[in-house]
Amino acid sequence: MNLFEGLERNARNNGEKPAIIFNERVHTYAEFNEETNWIANALINYGVKKGDKIAIMMKNSNQFPYVYYGILKAGGVAVPINFRLTAHEVSYILNDSDTTIVFADDDLSETIYKASEGNEKLRLQIMIGSDKKDHQLLLSEFRSSISENPDIGVSESDDAEILYTSGTTGLPKGVVLDHHRILHVAIGTIMTMKMGHEDQLLHIAPLFHSAQLNLFMVSGTLLGCTQVVHQEFNPVQTLKDINHYKISLFFAVPTMYNFLLQVPNKNQYNLSSVKRCGYGAAPMPVALLTQAMDLFGTDQFYNMCGLTEGGPGGVFLMPEDHKSKLGASGRASHLTDARVVNENGDDVQPGEVGEFIVRGETIMKEYYKKPEETKKALKDGWLYTGDLATIDEDRFITLVDRKKDMIISGGENVYSTEVEQVLYKHPDILEVAVIGIPHEVWGETVAAVIVPKPGKQVNLEELQQFCRQELAGYKIPRVFHEQDQLPRNASGKVLKYQLREGYKEIPAR
Numbered sequence: 001m002n003l004f005e006g007l008e009r010n011a012r013n014n015g016e017k018p019a020i021i022f023n024e025r026v027h028t029y030a031e032f033n034e035e036t037n038w039i040a041n042a043l044i045n046y047g048v049k050k051g052d053k054i055a056i057m058m059k060n061s062n063q064f065p066y067v068y069y070g071i072l073k074a075g076g077v078a079v080p081i082n083f084r085l086t087a088h089e090v091s092y093i094l095n096d097s098d099t100t101i102v103f104a105d106d107d108l109s110e111t112i113y114k115a116s117e118g119n120e121k122l123r124l125q126i127m128i129g130s131d132k133k134d135h136q137l138l139l140s141e142f143r144s145s146i147s148e149n150p151d152i153g154v155s156e157s158d159d160a161e162i163l164y165t166s167g168t169t170g171l172p173k174g175v176v177l178d179h180h181r182i183l184h185v186a187i188g189t190i191m192t193m194k195m196g197h198e199d200q201l202l203h204i205a206p207l208f209h210s211a212q213l214n215l216f217m218v219s220g221t222l223l224g225c226t227q228v229v230h231q232e233f234n235p236v237q238t239l240k241d242i243n244h245y246k247i248s249l250f251f252a253v254p255t256m257y258n259f260l261l262q263v264p265n266k267n268q269y270n271l272s273s274v275k276r277c278g279y280g281a282a283p284m285p286v287a288l289l290t291q292a293m294d295l296f297g298t299d300q301f302y303n304m305c306g307l308t309e310g311g312p313g314g315v316f317l318m319p320e321d322h323k324s325k326l327g328a329s330g331r332a333s334h335l336t337d338a339r340v341v342n343e344n345g346d347d348v349q350p351g352e353v354g355e356f357i358v359r360g361e362t363i364m365k366e367y368y369k370k371p372e373e374t375k376k377a378l379k380d381g382w383l384y385t386g387d388l389a390t391i392d393e394d395r396f397i398t399l400v401d402r403k404k405d406m407i408i409s410g411g412e413n414v415y416s417t418e419v420e421q422v423l424y425k426h427p428d429i430l431e432v433a434v435i436g437i438p439h440e441v442w443g444e445t446v447a448a449v450i451v452p453k454p455g456k457q458v459n460l461e462e463l464q465q466f467c468r469q470e471l472a473g474y475k476i477p478r479v480f481h482e483q484d485q486l487p488r489n490a491s492g493k494v495l496k497y498q499l500r501e502g503y504k505e506i507p508a509r
Contacts, residue, residue: 002154002179006222018226022062039070042144050075055102057081077159080208084472087114106131156180165308174368184361185311186219188335197224202250210308235259239269251278253411257292280304282408305329311362328396336360340391356389357382407436428456437503447479
């Protein structure tokens with residue numbers, strides 16, 4: 001089986017059922033499948049072969065699933081890219097992934113145009129919309145008129161996605177997932193959350209994220225659910241559409257739940273249709289979770305704790321466990337095993353801190369073109385996550401820190417070393433350490449502790465402008481602090497936990 005057979009089956013058996021609702025327009029499963037076929041056949045006619053890498057740099061819309069499944073049907077490998085990234089960041093991903101074709105929203109045409117400079121592998125840029133630059137093509141010009149399902153023999157073992165994440169080097173790494181792995185991610189979600197074809201899903205988190213894409217869009221399409229898509233998160237519109245479309249299941253990062261709770265007169269909306277609420281991608285404060293449970297119901301929340309390298313997959317905290325294990329990350333789900341181990345790979349005792357590792361059908365195949373990084377992460381069938389955690393007598397795991405010093409701000413991943421590399425280019429900076437500090441709205445915000453060169457001074461506005469040349473807005477430090485030196489251990493490594501201890505929560509502003 002492959003990822004798109006479920007879509008084709010739903011088009012045959014329930015073709016008139018609403019599949020995608022975007023901007024109040026309803027697209028049936030027959031239309032959904034036909035749109036993907038026009039794209040897939042155009043790609044095949046263009047010369048796309050099995051395994052060719054095709055990037056998607058798009059905001060949420062009805063077109064995102066069309067392009068995604070069109071790529072898969074042509075035998076291509078989808079490379080979703082965060083649309084907030086700068087041309088500098090996008091250029092690296094396009095080059096590293098060996099992307100040959102990119103689909104992008106037309107308001108990102110300038111970013112794609114700049115990112116493609118000097119890239120000899122990128123052959124075609126296709127814009128979604130009505131605006132394009134030289135050497136770019138509109139989707140309306142590219143689409144084929146052939147609406148039949150292509151048949152090129154895509155199997156479970158064929159690669160389906162490369163999702164970019166980062167590690168200790170600060171440079172993004174491509175997580176390779178084949179059809180088999182993503183199918184198991186979707187099946188595991190369906191089993192755990194007891195999803196059915198009658199569910200009405202709401203997509204408010206970006207579809208380029210592994211959680212929204214693989215956990216929910218793929219599973220929803222496989223089942224034949226109706227899926228309401230929001231281009232961007234708007235808390236009032238979210239509550240309105242839950243009420244209007246009788247949404248039964250949605251996923252949100254903690255920041256989104258926080259904004260939903262701030263909506264005036266939020267109780268005027270009928271939210272009784274919601275039966276399952278997923279949360280994850282960042283730690284959910286217990287106080288915030290308790291308020292969200294009061295709004296949506298106490299017996300329907302699922303903590304989905306995983307990582308991109310896991311499919312995403314890891315552990316779930318089920319609704320019935322929120323009473324006795326509130327604050328825990330969860331326990332291994334149906335299709336995974338999970339442990340917490342010490343440096344020797346042995347299980348830690350309950351309450352001891354160790355590294356969280358997972359095993360199962362969902363974990364990544366490899367890091368693309370990075371065999372050494374792959375070897376470090378995958379050992380004897382186990383994925384070593386780099387996250388520090390504890391485990392209790394009932395096998396419930398609780399994450400306590402991240403070895404990778406990753407910062408999660410508003411659900412977006414910010415990698416400290418990536419920001420540090422940019423700041424180290426500044427002529428007046430001697431040393432810098434980037435950390436995440438608590439923020440009452442965003443969960444964490446980015447802070448940079450700087451040691452200036454002798455006789456030099458730096459200021460917040462100038463440094464932010466400097467970072468803006470190479471970093472997306474959400475990665476730019478909001479706080480800068482000067483010190484004479486950075487705390488280090490005997491081997492010279494910066495002790496970031498000591499830096500974090502000096503900060504308290506930053507109020508919303």
